[in-house]
Amino acid sequence: MLQPKRTKYRKAHKGRIKGNAKGGTALNFGAFGLKATTPERVTSRQIEAARRVITRHMKRAGRVWIRIFPDVPVSKKPTEIRMGKGKGSPEYWACRVKPGRIMFEVDGVPASVAHEALKLAAAKLPVQTRVVSRVGDQD
Numbered sequence: 001m002l003q004p005k006r007t008k009y010r011k012a013h014k015g016r017i018k019g020n021a022k023g024g025t026a027l028n029f030g031a032f033g034l035k036a037t038t039p040e041r042v043t044s045r046q047i048e049a050a051r052r053v054i055t056r057h058m059k060r061a062g063r064v065w066i067r068i069f070p071d072v073p074v075s076k077k078p079t080e081i082r083m084g085k086g087k088g089s090p091e092y093w094a095c096r097v098k099p100g101r102i103m104f105e106v107d108g109v110p111a112s113v114a115h116e117a118l119k120l121a122a123a124k125l126p127v128q129t130r131v132v133s134r135v136g137d138q139d
Contacts, residue, residue, distance in 0.1 A: 001044040002070050003093040011087055012072050017041070021100040029065045030105030032114040032133045040127040041094040042103070044070040050121035054104060057117040062108030070095040097127055 017039035027033045047066060054064050070093035077088035097103065104121060106114045115131050122129040 001048050001093075002066075003044055004069075004071050007071075007073065010073065011075050011090060015096070017096050017098055019098060021098040024067055024102055025100045027102060027105060027132065027134055028067075030063065030107035032106045032111070032118060032131060033067075033102045034104040034118045034121060034129050035132045036097045036101045036103055036127045036129055037099055038128040039096075039098050041072070041074070042068060042070070042097050042125060042127065043074075044093045044095075046125055047095070049124040050104065053120045053124055054106065054117045057120055058106070058109050058113060062106060062114075065105040067102050067105060068095045068097060072096060102132070103127075103129070 021036075025035075047068065047070065051064065051066060058064070072094045073090040074092050074094050075088040076091035103125070104118065106117060109117070111133070114133075118129075118131045122131075
């Protein structure tokens with residue numbers, strides 16, 4: 001699973017995901033992409049699950065690009081621990097995804113296979129998405 005090699009700080013604030021994506025909104029590598037339409041935190045496990053389902057459906061033909069990286073540590077306190085006593089230890093890594101962000105790109109497979117693979121990947125993610133293509137934005 002994806003996670004940074006090292007970070008400046010061990011723990012991060014929760015924060016809010018406001019506004020639309022500033023960059024990463026256009027297809028740069030593949031012919032088809034999966035674009036987020038709602039803001040959400042996507043965990044490294046969810047990214048890996050989506051990647052697996054895409055490569056499996058494409059029968060390892062073509063190429064897949066992951067355009068998001070989980071760089072935010074999400075902390076969690078152990079179960080049955082009373083309130084207070086500081087912030088919990090980092091539990092997993094997540095990526096803050098804003099609306100308009102391209103999360104996955106696919107190339108080298110027919111349009112029908114790419115659409116189905118990206119639809120299956122979308123089912124593994126907590127964000128609402130749409131499949132976009134170079135020819136024109138199709139749903």
